[in-house]
Amino acid sequence: MKYMATYDLMESMRNTNQWLGATAKSLAAYPMFSLVPNPALQWLGAWGEVTERSFERMVAKPDWGLDSFTCEDGRDHLINVKTVVERPFGDLIHFEVQGRETKKRQILLVAPMSGHYATLLRSTVKSLVSDAEVYITDWHNARDIPVSEGKFDIEDYTLYLVDFMRELGPDTHVIAVCQPAPLTLAATAYLAEQDPDAQPRSLTLIGGPIDPDATPTDVTDFGNRVTMSQLAETAIQQVGFKFKGVGRMVYPGLLQLTSFMSMNQERHSQAFSDQIVRASKGEASDHDAHNRFYDEYLAVMDMPAEFYLSTVERIFKNGEIAKNEFVVDGHKVDIGAITTVAVKTVEGEKDDISAPGQCVAALDLCTGLPDSKKANHLEPGAGHYGIFAGSSWRNNIRPLVLEFIDSNSGAPKSKDKKAAASKPANKNAAAK
Missing domain, CATH: 3.40.50.1820 (Alpha/Beta hydrolase fold, catalytic domain)
Incomplete structure (x- = not known):
């Protein structure tokens, strides 16, 4: 059961971050705040927009988009x-x-x-x-x-x-x-x-x-740096009750995504910081370069x-x-x-x-x-x-x-196999 608890904990953390982003975005858009413009609220809304979108994409299978x-x-x-x-x-x-x-x-x-x-x-x-x-x-x-x-x-x-x-x-x-x-x-x-x-x-x-x-x-x-028992203990989890594959042992996509991001952590951090700035200035869009790349990159699946x-x-x-x-x-x-x-x-x-x-x-x-x-x-x-x-x-x-x-x-x-092998x-x- 500990593997299932860990899986559900990761999904709960993802869900919570998506909710926090949506809440920040909605709060910053509250009409009363427009009476006294505040750059901090613009930044909060931009952070919420980028955060909600990012964590939402992690569980959505992208469309092929070839119409x-x-x-x-x-x-x-x-x-x-x-x-x-x-x-x-x-x-x-x-x-x-x-x-x-x-x-x-x-x-x-x-x-x-x-x-x-x-x-x-x-x-x-x-x-x-x-x-x-x-x-x-x-x-x-x-x-x-x-x-x-x-x-x-x-x-x-x-x-x-x-x-x-x-x-x-x-x-x-x-x-x-x-x-x-x-x-x-x-x-x-x-x-x-x-x-x-x-x-x-x-x-x-x-x-x-x-x-x-x-x-x-x-x-x-x-x-070569880990044993199979170490890998099975640290990387494998059991799908939680929310999904059709409940009980199946998997290598979670969220865990794989963490590995992907850690390989170029500085570059990814800078990319998201820049996107928040663009969103606060109204320069971000659904299909800009950042969103086109990360909508696909963040969408992960369990193996x-x-x-x-x-x-x-x-x-x-x-x-x-x-x-x-x-x-x-x-x-x-x-x-x-x-x-x-x-x-x-x-x-x-x-x-x-x-x-x-x-x-x-x-x-x-x-x-x-x-x-x-x-x-x-x-x-x-x-x-x-x-x-x-x-x-x-x-x-x-x-x-x-x-x-x-x-x-x-x-x-x-037809080929002469012996001649070919030479x-x-x-x-x-x-x-x-």
């Missing part, structure tokens, strides 16, 4: 977010552009389950939907999933990806962003062994910890405890993917079994979460893949967020990824 799109015909076409596969822990959804001819490119975006919703990739989706049929994994908040639905660990996550790939068929190009990169690589290898006809045409891994020990960062090295703990233990501590020792449902996956799926890795030079070297390690694991189907791109000056959603993605990386997809869109030809990885093929 329409102007196509080549010059007309606006509505975008329908359609569920293709519905599962307890996550759905496969399609951004269907109504009235538009089906695009030849078919892309599956694998979103992270690392504390934020799939909407974190909204700008990535927006940049791709004009040129492709875009699908994405939409993971659910664990606190809303009844205990009766059972567990969900990294093996279950991998099997979800396998099923999603099978649903879309072989004419699919998969892009995995950050945390799911190792498991997406494993899912592709699993298909290569179990169901070769369902393999995607290409796999692009962006900023993922394939080998966390290649170039450790504070984030990827975290698992199933077994998924979080197995990720830390098996991916970061034991390095099962890096050592090609990953087991799914009793089957040892051989990444070397990937012989036809083109694999590209993308890294950011200044990525402080998954540093350069961690993701490109995937190419060395693909021992059965010919040199012509391996590629790597290192984006100069780019941080973690920039390689999938910032200007680096839009201006440099996206064109390279689409070029890589187009060059590997044909049906694969060739070294060409780690800059797509960057030229």
Whole structure:
């Protein structure tokens, strides 16, 4: 029960801060105070406005906000977010552009389950939907999933990806962003062994910890600084009575958000102070730069405890993917079994979460893949967020990824696996 009490305490603190913000905002707007203007009241109202909005966003799943799109015909076409596969822990959804001819490119975006919703990739989706049929994994908040639905660990996550790939068929190009990169690589290898006809045409891994020990960062090295028992004791809590998932053990999104904020505490504090000043001057708006960023950044979701703990233990501590020792449902996956799926890795030079070297390690694991189907791109000056959603993605990386997809869109030809394995990885093929 102590875990449930801790969970409810965190939610109570969040709720209280939201209420305090709303109260301060309402108090400062009381008409009688206008008789004697006071700058302090303006500041109080601004503080309340920013505080209420911030704590309210922590429990609200953001909307995709993709209502329409102007196509080549010059007309606006509505975008329908359609569920293709519905599962307890996550759905496969399609951004269907109504009235538009089906695009030849078919892309599956694998979103992270690392504390934020799939909407974190909204700008990535927006940049791709004009040129492709875009699908994405939409993971659910664990606190809303009844205990009766059972567990969900990294093996279950991998099997979800396998099923999603099978649903879309072989004419699919998969892009995995950050945390799911190792498991997406494993899912592709699993298909290569179990169901070769369902393999995607290409796999692009962006900023993922394939080998966390290649170039450790504070984030990827975290698992080596604590024991699993310490992590289970301090990070895992039990969902309270207010939610559908009451009793489920989770790694709370609010706790993850605290970790995110502490990494750049000074920068975030300054950002909120500046926003309060802007709000007091009447210069803030619902869709200004601050609110656009933090409405998404502050929206967090709980992860199933077994998924979080197995990720830390098996991916970061034991390095099962890096050592090609990953087991799914009793089957040892051989990444070397990937012989036809083109694999590209993308890294950011200044990525402080998954540093350069961690993701490109995937190419060395693909021992059965010919040199012509391996590629790597290192984006100069780019941080973690920039390689999938910032200007680096839009201006440099996206064109390279689409070029890589187009060059590997044909049906694969049979290869001599032994001959392919003898060739070294060409780690800059797509960057030229």
